[in-house]
Amino acid sequence: MLTQEELLRLFETAGAIRHGHFELSSGRHSGTYVQCALVLQYPRFAEKLGQALAGLFSDARIDAVVSPALGGVVVGQEVARALPAVKDAVGGGVPAMFVERDASGLLTLRRGFVLPPDTHVLVVEDVWTTGGSTRETIRVVEEAGARVVAAGALIDRSGGTIEFDVESQALLELKIESYEEDECPLCRQGNVAVKPGSRFVRSAG
Numbered sequence: 795m796l797t798q799e800e801l802l803r804l805f806e807t808a809g810a811i812r813h814g815h816f817e818l819s820s821g822r823h824s825g826t827y828v829q830c831a832l833v834l835q836y837p838r839f840a841e842k843l844g845q846a847l848a849g850l851f852s853d854a855r856i857d858a859v860v861s862p863a864l865g866g867v868v869v870g871q872e873v874a875r876a877l878p879a880v881k882d883a884v885g886g887g888v889p890a891m892f893v894e895r896d897a898s899g900l901l902t903l904r905r906g907f908v909l910p911p912d913t914h915v916l917v918v919e920d921v922w923t924t925g926g927s928t929r930e931t932i933r934v935v936e937e938a939g940a941r942v943v944a945a946g947a948l949i950d951r952s953g954g955t956i957e958f959d960v961e962s963q964a965l966l967e968l969k970i971e972s973y974e975e976d977e978c979p980l981c982r983q984g985n986v987a988v989k990p991g992s993r994f995v996r997s998a999g
């Protein structure tokens with residue numbers, strides 16, 4: 795099992811967690827930038843993270859993994875792959891499905907994915923900021939007649955303050971502060987914020 799330090803290093807190696815002075819897409823400033831796609835682009839890292847996250851739920855019976863697209867798709871696939879074999883399941887393992895936004899912006903189960911009644915579901919996402927997408931995914935799964943037994947994420951940006959109606963665990967709990975620009979302590983030190991999402995990191999000078 796990877797230690798918290800090893801996990802952190804893995805994210806940092808891939809540039810998925812960066813330290814500095816950033817302007818987030820929300821316009822707020824932060825000293826930490828998180829973008830899980832950057833670590834999940836490396837299949838061997840994605841596989842390790844999937845194994846680590848699946849390991850947190852080894853006591854639960856899980857018949858299917860459901861994730862909100864797009865961010866949850868790769869991690870959902872890797873968690874499902876790492877879960878124990880299921881007798882009589884197609885391919886011998888746990889399926890990984892995803893919900894996606896329809897024209898009205900609501901998450902829905904499409905593409906012919908089927909959750910039979912009493913399917914025990916693990917909902918998996920890459921990052922929890924408010925946990926909204928995971929909450930919505932839980933609702934979709936329950937409306938389909940299945941049962942959500944737990945929820946997991948690679949990173950909980952709230953530092954563990956998010957609550958769900960089911961058992962929940964994240965690999966990394968990071969309390970990431972962000973600030974309005976006029977209240978940003980990093981700006982006050984005279985540093986210029988970079989926008990990490992738009993282009994690769996510009997020099998902060």
Ligand SMILES: [Zn+2]
Pocket residue numbers: 815823824975978979980981982987
């Ligand atoms: Zn700032």
